[in-house]
Amino acid sequence: MAKLSMKPAAKAETSVAGALQHVLKDTYALYLLTHNYHWNVEGPKFVSLHTLFEQQYTELFAAIDEIAERIRALDAYALPNHYDEILQLVGTLSNPLNKERNKDLVADRMIANLIALHERVVSSAQKAKHLADELSDEESQDLAIARIQVHQKALWMLRSIVK
Numbered sequence: 484m485a486k487l488s489m490k491p492a493a494k495a496e497t498s499v500a501g502a503l504q505h506v507l508k509d510t511y512a513l514y515l516l517t518h519n520y521h522w523n524v525e526g527p528k529f530v531s532l533h534t535l536f537e538q539q540y541t542e543l544f545a546a547i548d549e550i551a552e553r554i555r556a557l558d559a560y561a562l563p564n565h566y567d568e569i570l571q572l573v574g575t576l577s578n579p580l581n582k583e584r585n586k587d588l589v590a591d592r593m594i595a596n597l598i599a600l601h602e603r604v605v606s607s608a609q610k611a612k613h614l615a616d617e618l619s620d621e622e623s624q625d626l627a628i629a630r631i632q633v634h635q636k637a638l639w640m641l642r643s644i645v646k
Protein backbone atom coordinates (compact mmCIF):
# COMPACT_ATOMS: atom_id res chain seq x y z
CA MET A 484 0.00 0.00 0.00
CA ALA A 485 1.36 3.43 -0.92
CA LYS A 486 2.77 5.46 1.93
CA LEU A 487 1.12 8.85 2.10
CA SER A 488 3.19 11.85 2.97
CA MET A 489 1.71 14.78 4.81
CA LYS A 490 3.35 17.91 6.04
CA PRO A 491 4.13 17.94 9.74
CA ALA A 492 2.89 20.77 11.93
CA ALA A 493 4.79 23.97 11.11
CA LYS A 494 6.23 24.82 14.51
CA ALA A 495 6.62 23.27 17.92
CA GLU A 496 3.82 24.26 20.25
CA THR A 497 4.61 25.79 23.61
CA SER A 498 1.11 25.60 25.11
CA VAL A 499 -0.99 22.55 25.79
CA ALA A 500 -4.01 24.29 24.27
CA GLY A 501 -1.99 24.90 21.08
CA ALA A 502 -0.94 21.24 20.97
CA LEU A 503 -4.55 20.18 21.49
CA GLN A 504 -5.62 22.44 18.61
CA HIS A 505 -3.52 20.23 16.34
CA VAL A 506 -5.18 17.13 17.78
CA LEU A 507 -8.58 18.75 17.22
CA LYS A 508 -7.84 19.77 13.62
CA ASP A 509 -6.51 16.33 12.74
CA THR A 510 -9.42 14.60 14.47
CA TYR A 511 -11.92 16.84 12.65
CA ALA A 512 -10.35 16.02 9.29
CA LEU A 513 -10.47 12.32 10.15
CA TYR A 514 -14.11 12.65 11.24
CA LEU A 515 -15.07 14.29 7.93
CA LEU A 516 -13.33 11.64 5.90
CA THR A 517 -14.66 8.69 7.91
CA HIS A 518 -18.25 9.94 7.65
CA ASN A 519 -17.84 10.57 3.90
CA TYR A 520 -16.47 7.06 3.36
CA HIS A 521 -19.37 5.61 5.41
CA TRP A 522 -21.69 7.07 2.75
CA ASN A 523 -19.65 6.33 -0.34
CA VAL A 524 -17.93 2.99 0.15
CA GLU A 525 -19.01 0.32 -2.37
CA GLY A 526 -18.12 -3.23 -3.27
CA PRO A 527 -17.94 -6.61 -1.57
CA LYS A 528 -16.76 -5.16 1.75
CA PHE A 529 -19.65 -2.67 1.83
CA VAL A 530 -21.55 -3.91 4.88
CA SER A 531 -18.52 -4.38 7.14
CA LEU A 532 -16.87 -1.09 6.14
CA HIS A 533 -20.10 0.93 6.21
CA THR A 534 -20.68 -0.35 9.76
CA LEU A 535 -17.08 0.09 10.94
CA PHE A 536 -16.91 3.62 9.57
CA GLU A 537 -20.15 4.49 11.37
CA GLN A 538 -18.75 3.27 14.69
CA GLN A 539 -15.58 5.25 14.08
CA TYR A 540 -17.18 8.54 12.99
CA THR A 541 -19.60 8.38 15.92
CA GLU A 542 -16.69 8.03 18.36
CA LEU A 543 -14.72 10.77 16.58
CA PHE A 544 -17.67 13.19 16.71
CA ALA A 545 -17.91 12.77 20.49
CA ALA A 546 -14.13 13.13 20.81
CA ILE A 547 -14.09 16.41 18.88
CA ASP A 548 -16.41 17.92 21.48
CA GLU A 549 -14.34 16.60 24.36
CA ILE A 550 -11.05 17.92 22.93
CA ALA A 551 -12.61 21.31 22.07
CA GLU A 552 -14.03 21.71 25.56
CA ARG A 553 -10.67 20.83 27.12
CA ILE A 554 -9.14 23.64 25.03
CA ARG A 555 -11.84 26.01 26.33
CA ALA A 556 -11.12 24.86 29.89
CA LEU A 557 -7.52 25.95 29.24
CA ASP A 558 -8.89 29.41 28.37
CA ALA A 559 -8.19 29.21 24.64
CA TYR A 560 -10.68 29.20 21.79
CA ALA A 561 -11.34 25.93 19.97
CA LEU A 562 -10.70 26.16 16.22
CA PRO A 563 -11.30 29.91 15.94
CA ASN A 564 -9.82 30.12 12.43
CA HIS A 565 -8.63 26.72 11.25
CA TYR A 566 -11.26 25.75 8.66
CA ASP A 567 -8.88 26.07 5.70
CA GLU A 568 -6.26 23.94 7.42
CA ILE A 569 -8.77 21.13 8.02
CA LEU A 570 -9.90 21.14 4.39
CA GLN A 571 -6.30 21.37 3.14
CA LEU A 572 -5.41 18.34 5.20
CA VAL A 573 -8.25 16.33 3.67
CA GLY A 574 -7.19 17.66 0.25
CA THR A 575 -3.66 16.25 0.59
CA LEU A 576 -5.13 12.74 0.33
CA SER A 577 -5.97 11.22 -3.03
CA ASN A 578 -9.71 11.01 -3.58
CA PRO A 579 -10.61 7.32 -3.89
CA LEU A 580 -13.83 8.13 -5.70
CA ASN A 581 -11.95 9.79 -8.56
CA LYS A 582 -8.97 7.48 -8.81
CA GLU A 583 -9.83 3.85 -9.32
CA ARG A 584 -12.88 2.18 -10.84
CA ASN A 585 -12.40 -1.19 -9.19
CA LYS A 586 -14.54 -1.11 -6.04
CA ASP A 587 -12.05 -3.16 -4.03
CA LEU A 588 -9.33 -0.64 -4.83
CA VAL A 589 -11.61 2.24 -3.88
CA ALA A 590 -12.22 0.65 -0.48
CA ASP A 591 -8.48 -0.04 -0.03
CA ARG A 592 -7.67 3.58 -0.89
CA MET A 593 -10.23 4.76 1.65
CA ILE A 594 -8.62 2.59 4.29
CA ALA A 595 -5.13 3.83 3.34
CA ASN A 596 -6.30 7.43 3.73
CA LEU A 597 -7.90 6.71 7.09
CA ILE A 598 -4.75 4.93 8.30
CA ALA A 599 -2.67 7.98 7.30
CA LEU A 600 -4.94 10.31 9.25
CA HIS A 601 -5.17 8.04 12.30
CA GLU A 602 -1.35 7.94 12.34
CA ARG A 603 -1.30 11.71 12.14
CA VAL A 604 -3.67 12.05 15.10
CA VAL A 605 -1.53 9.62 17.13
CA SER A 606 1.50 11.79 16.37
CA SER A 607 -0.23 15.06 17.31
CA ALA A 608 -1.72 13.48 20.46
CA GLN A 609 1.72 12.18 21.46
CA LYS A 610 3.10 15.73 21.18
CA ALA A 611 0.22 17.01 23.32
CA LYS A 612 0.83 14.23 25.83
CA HIS A 613 4.55 15.05 26.19
CA LEU A 614 3.92 18.79 26.51
CA ALA A 615 1.13 18.25 29.06
CA ASP A 616 3.51 16.01 31.02
CA GLU A 617 6.26 18.66 30.97
CA LEU A 618 3.80 21.31 32.14
CA SER A 619 2.17 19.04 34.76
CA ASP A 620 -1.27 19.24 33.12
CA GLU A 621 -2.40 15.74 34.03
CA GLU A 622 -5.96 16.20 32.78
CA SER A 623 -4.80 17.09 29.28
CA GLN A 624 -2.26 14.30 29.45
CA ASP A 625 -5.03 11.83 30.33
CA LEU A 626 -7.11 13.05 27.41
CA ALA A 627 -4.17 12.73 25.01
CA ILE A 628 -3.41 9.20 26.24
CA ALA A 629 -7.06 8.19 25.82
CA ARG A 630 -7.07 9.55 22.28
CA ILE A 631 -3.85 7.70 21.41
CA GLN A 632 -5.41 4.44 22.65
CA VAL A 633 -8.53 4.91 20.52
CA HIS A 634 -6.53 5.68 17.37
CA GLN A 635 -4.09 2.82 17.90
CA LYS A 636 -7.06 0.43 18.18
CA ALA A 637 -8.60 1.89 15.01
CA LEU A 638 -5.25 1.46 13.24
CA TRP A 639 -5.11 -2.20 14.24
CA MET A 640 -8.63 -2.75 12.86
CA LEU A 641 -8.04 -0.89 9.59
CA ARG A 642 -4.66 -2.55 8.97
CA SER A 643 -6.21 -5.97 9.63
CA ILE A 644 -8.74 -5.44 6.83
CA VAL A 645 -6.08 -4.87 4.16
CA LYS A 646 -3.49 -7.44 5.34
Ligand SMILES: [Fe+2]
Binds near residue numbers: 521537
Ligand atom coordinates in the same frame (compact mmCIF):
# COMPACT_ATOMS: atom_id res chain seq x y z
FE1 LIG B 1 -25.43 6.43 8.00
